[in-house]
Amino acid sequence: MxxxxxxxxxxxxxxxxxxxxxxxxxxxxxxxDLATITEECSKNPGHTTFKSVENLSLQDFPQEYQDPDVLECALRQASLTxxxxxxxxxxxxxxxxxxxxxxxxxxxxxxxxxxxxxxxxxxxxxxxxxxxxxxxxxxxxxxxxxxxxxxxxxxxxxxxxxxxxxxxxxxxxxxxxxxxxxxxxxxxxxxxxxxxxxxxxxxxxxxxxxxDMTLVRKLQDNLHRYDDLKRNLHTKYMPLTPKLAVVTSHPHGCHKQITVGTWTEREELGPKHTRYTYTADTCPGCSGAKVWILAEYEECMHTCHMHSQAITVHRNMSGVGWY
Incomplete structure (x- = not known):
């Protein structure tokens, strides 16, 4: 009982x-109760690496990825989160x-x-x-x-x-x-x-x-622009073997936040199915968040990895994605 x-x-x-x-x-x-739960967070006290949509800037990315198109792509992903x-x-x-x-x-x-x-x-x-x-x-x-x-x-x-x-x-x-x-x-x-x-x-x-067809049109515009950006960034960065990983989520059920890191492991789990481990910070509430891996595949429009687990404080794992 x-x-x-x-x-x-x-x-x-x-x-x-x-x-x-x-x-x-x-x-x-x-x-x-979410404000209290956020304050009590032991995984990322203070959430200093989490950036709001309003505050995300080029300086939040590693120097080699401080590209306006990378920033816009992250923000377009956020608009669809x-x-x-x-x-x-x-x-x-x-x-x-x-x-x-x-x-x-x-x-x-x-x-x-x-x-x-x-x-x-x-x-x-x-x-x-x-x-x-x-x-x-x-x-x-x-x-x-x-x-x-x-x-x-x-x-x-x-x-x-x-x-x-x-x-x-x-x-x-x-x-x-x-x-x-x-x-x-x-x-x-x-x-x-x-x-x-x-x-x-x-x-x-x-x-x-x-x-709400106005909402439908707005989301379609955001998705089309997001897909175009991903294709262009694939062409630009794939020869450089980029490691950028970006997670947009609602940590602790609160307002949208973006974290930036790198992917550290990539598992092949059958034809066109993969799973990633990455350093972009996450907290409870981030399960199911889209994990954007820069320039992952040419067919990048269809690539889908969702945040699933926290292996350690700064080592996280996606569910299985397909492309």
Whole structure:
């Protein structure tokens, strides 16, 4: 039986530690406890290496990468980064990883409504109109109305599976865009449905319908520019064998931050599947964040690595990415 004399902060600490090396933030008391949790952080006290979107500059990059296009690419990645607030933990979470003795994150939180915080990245944006096949919107509002809209957008968010385990959790997940400052004045929210997930590679995709076509166009512009920059930077830097690694995330469920480091190990895990170890700093709340590896592949538009684990304080590991 749960000890009712424990504070929400104490319960959060226990749940956070129970995930092992993974880096989802837990706040049983919700967002109101996050400031205290951030102040108590023992992994990166003071968070001096974390830069806000507003404060990131060329000087935050190693000298060989102090390139305006590198800076813009990092900021475009930031514009596509989202904060995930997961308000339910599925009873379907396994006790162990399949075929392993290792504990699966948040097994002991099953069935609870305590909030967990992670990060995701917008992978693709589709606009759908009345001339498209299967064009009717399937959001909750349209289903309830009986008259679904025929012009809408579908925003696909990629995160780690240990953050959002299945659609049961996905239905209780808030997706916050543009959480760039403590004021939260630009935040807009989406909700969606988990369509694809993979435990071995630790990723899941959430499909989010929206009627806000201005938002769809804005995100499409950002994604197109981001992809163009990555292609150009591949051509420019690939002959130099660059080691730059950049992580944009929502540490401790708070406003967006960017960290810069280098990748130290690259594992080949089958055709077109890799995993990286890197020094860019992370904290709880960073699970699921996009890890940008400069000039990784020519097919860089499709390369996707999400932050997964902290091996040591300054040595972190992605989930498996593909290209």
């Amino acid at each position: 749960e000890d009712q004399t424990m504070s929400n902060l104490e319960r959060s600490r226990i749940a956070r530690a129970d995930q092992g090396t993974y880096e989802t933030e837990v706040s049983i008391g919700g967002r109101e 989202v904060c995930l607030v997961v308000n339910y933990t599925s009873p379907s979470r396994p006790e162990k990883f399949p075929g392993s003795d290792n504990n699966y994150p948040f097994y002991n939180m099953r069935g609870s409504n305590g909030s967990r915080f992670g990060t995701g990245s917008i992978l693709a944006i589709h606009d759908i109109d009345q001339y498209s096949s299967n064009c009717k919107c399937y959001c909750k509002e349209c289903i309830a109305s009986g008259n679904p809209k025929t012009e809408w957008g579908k925003i696909i968010v990629l995160t780690a599976k240990h953050v959002v385990f299945n659609d049961e959790e996905g239905q209780h997940t808030e997706i916050e865009l543009f959480y760039d400052s403590v004021t939260r004045d630009q935040v807009c929210k989406l909700s969606g449905t988990v369509k694809y997930e993979q435990m071995d590679y630790d990723w899941c995709m959430i499909y989010c319908p929206t009627h």
